[in-house]
Amino acid sequence: MKTIRFLLLISFLAALVVPTQAAQADEGDSPWGDFLNPDGSIAWDQLTDLGTVSEPADWMDITLPGGLVIDLDATYHRYQTPTGNIVVLPSPATLFFMALHPVESGLTDAESMLGNGASILAMLVGPSMTSDQLAQLVSQGYTDPAEFFQAVIDGREDIWSIINRNFFFEIMIMSFDSGFLVNALLLYLNGVADCESIPGGCAGLLADCSDGNCLPETPICPAPTITQAPVTLTIHKVAPENPLVVGQDPEKRGADIQAQASIPPVIFTWYEQIHDPPTCESTSSGNGGGCPGPGSRYEDNWDPSMENNPGYEVVDGEIHCIEHVEILPEAITEVQANAQLSPESRYWILNDLTSKYYEAYIHQPRFNLVPEMAQMSSSCGGDGVCTAETQVLNVPFADPGTFNLRMWVYTAGTFFNWNGVSIPITQPRVLFTEDAMQVYVTLVTLLPAGAP
Numbered sequence: 001m002k003t004i005r006f007l008l009l010i011s012f013l014a015a016l017v018v019p020t021q022a023a024q025a026d027e028g029d030s031p032w033g034d035f036l037n038p039d040g041s042i043a044w045d046q047l048t049d050l051g052t053v054s055e056p057a058d059w060m061d062i063t064l065p066g067g068l069v070i071d072l073d074a075t076y077h078r079y080q081t082p083t084g085n086i087v088v089l090p091s092p093a094t095l096f097f098m099a100l101h102p103v104e105s106g107l108t109d110a111e112s113m114l115g116n117g118a119s120i121l122a123m124l125v126g127p128s129m130t131s132d133q134l135a136q137l138v139s140q141g142y143t144d145p146a147e148f149f150q151a152v153i154d155g156r157e158d159i160w161s162i163i164n165r166n167f168f169f170e171i172m173i174m175s176f177d178s179g180f181l182v183n184a185l186l187l188y189l190n191g192v193a194d195c196e197s198i199p200g201g202c203a204g205l206l207a208d209c210s211d212g213n214c215l216p217e218t219p220i221c222p223a224p225t226i227t228q229a230p231v232t233l234t235i236h237k238v239a240p241e242n243p244l245v246v247g248q249d250p251e252k253r254g255a256d257i258q259a260q261a262s263i264p265p266v267i268f269t270w271y272e273q274i275h276d277p278p279t280c281e282s283t284s285s286g287n288g289g290g291c292p293g294p295g296s297r298y299e300d301n302w303d304p305s306m307e308n309n310p311g312y313e314v315v316d317g318e319i320h321c322i323e324h325v326e327i328l329p330e331a332i333t334e335v336q337a338n339a340q341l342s343p344e345s346r347y348w349i350l351n352d353l354t355s356k357y358y359e360a361y362i363h364q365p366r367f368n369l370v371p372e373m374a375q376m377s378s379s380c381g382g383d384g385v386c387t388a389e390t391q392v393l394n395v396p397f398a399d400p401g402t403f404n405l406r407m408w409v410y411t412a413g414t415f416f417n418w419n420g421v422s423i424p425i426t427q428p429r430v431l432f433t434e435d436a437m438q439v440y441v442t443l444v445t446l447l448p449a450g451a452p
Contacts, residue, residue: 031187034081047087049219050078051275051319056292059101060094072097073297074105076200088186088199093177098199106199108270109188131151221271221321226425228330229264233433235337235407238391246396246440247363255437257369259337259376259407265384266414268326268425276317278308288313328414329380332388337407341365342436345401353400356443357407363398370407386411400441 035046057074070426075091097106188198195202236258237243243255275300280291290309295302299317308313346362353360369392370376378388388409397403413428 031081031083034083034085035079035087036307046082048080050080050086051220052077054297055200056294056297057094057105059099059104060097072085073197074098078200086188086195086198088188090186090199106197107186109197117201118438132195142439191240220319221273224268224270227267227269228426231264231409231431232262233260233407233409233431234435235259235405235433236435237405237437243397243437243439245400245439246398248442252394252396254396255439257337257339257395257405257437258387259335259370259390259392261332261335261376261378261388261407261409261431263330263332263386263409263411263431265386266328266330266426268328268414268416270324270326271322272322273319274322275319278317279315280312281315282311283313286310314442318335325417326414327384329384329386330410330414330426331380331412332376332386333379333412333428334410335370335376335378335388335407337370337392337405338409339367339369339395339397339403339405339437341404342404343404345399348401349399365399367395367397369395369405397439400439403439404434406432408432 035043037043052075054073054075057072060072060074074094074097077089079087079089081087098107102108151159186199237255238258239256240253244251246252246254277297279300280298280302282288288310291298291302291306291312292315293302293307295303341362346365349360349362354435367373370390374390374392375386376390378386380386409431411429412432414425415422416425417423
């Protein structure tokens with residue numbers, strides 16, 4: 001029986017991977033175009049966050065040996081598009097049982113599915129498939145993610161995506177909002193008008209969008225914010241005050257260069273939407289719909305007598321927001337610095353100076369200070385500030401003139417670890433600063449005899 005069920009599951013998944021002719025929309029008519037950009041990112045201003053909803057699901061019941069039945073609730077996070085379609089994000093456990101029971105769960109009613117196909121298949125079939133079989137199953141489609149997402153918008157494709165960085169980031173945002181890891185997006189056409197047939201039912205949906213002009217409501221919780229103080233970068237000469245070219249300096253002192261970087265943390269503020277469990281309240285009208293089990297759904301006490309009892313009704317729990325402030329260090333991964341003789345000083349040496357001193361020439365116009373002549377030690381403190389510092393001692397400048405000091409600082413960006421998932425908050429970047437210093441030379445002038 002397990003073998004038959006597994007084969008049926010694989011047959012169902014294989015049918016999803018290859019879009020059927022009936023499911024494909026005409027060019028330009030794809031409902032994904034309501035909110036999906038060609039690069040795989042989500043147009044969030046076009047979506048209304050309906051929150052997370054749970055409902056009893058007989059098709060998720062587990063019967064244990066001895067006849068004991070465990071009742072599981074199906075859990076979804078849902079979004080509404082301006083045209084009244086509903087995007088449903090099942091939890092991993094819910095998606096697994098939806099694949100086992102596609103008809104009962106309403107999975108077959110979805111217009112199409114979009115997700116990181118390899119991850120979903122791996123989650124559903126687990127060790128039952130080899131890596132080669134899995135690769136063969138998901139190899140159909142596009143090799144260029146941007147081309148694929150454009151095809152989705154144009155209506156040429158409507159099933160499983162080839163993962164790319166933008167779409168991965170977007171489903172991580174959805175995971176962040178949902179409270180569980182999101183692997184797939186199910187699209188239900190006319191979900192508002194036909195809400196009784198979609199996962200999660202009609203609770204929380206906006207009014208009918210038959211005119212295609214449903215604008216998103218103001219979110220319950222504030223949007224996440226990202227702030228960061230300015231960075232501090234310096235590179236400059238620290239000693240001596242007037243460095244002399246080493247060819248004229250008896251001590252061959254050279255010059256000392258100091259480089260420093262200080263990067264404040266990223267302050268990531270986000271708000272967790274908490275939906276309190278519903279309560280089962282008595283009603284004096286006698287027209288209540290009862291409070292269906294299981295009792296674990298409710299915040300207060302519940303007993304089987306309240307089920308199908310018109311003296312009771314389900315009252316939705318309140319929704320409130322919890323603010324979270326994350327301090328995210330932006331680590332320094334690499335530093336490069338150099339000192340380079342300016343073009344004006346090169347010209348002066350090769351023209352003005354050589355006209356007076358025949359043997360004048362450019363000795364070494366460039367010094368690779370970091371990392372060739374010194375290493376920068378970097379670290380992040382408990383306050384989230386990441387720093388790097390070094391001193392390059394006794395740089396043997398042999399040419400007079402202006403040396404441009406330049407420094408490049410590379411960072412790792414910032415990440416937020418949420419439920420074991422690392423979500424990128426800011427991208428890696430390259431920071432730059434520059435300064436200048438003078439190197440001096442003593443010039444001897446010959447005067448005629450008897451000159452004053």
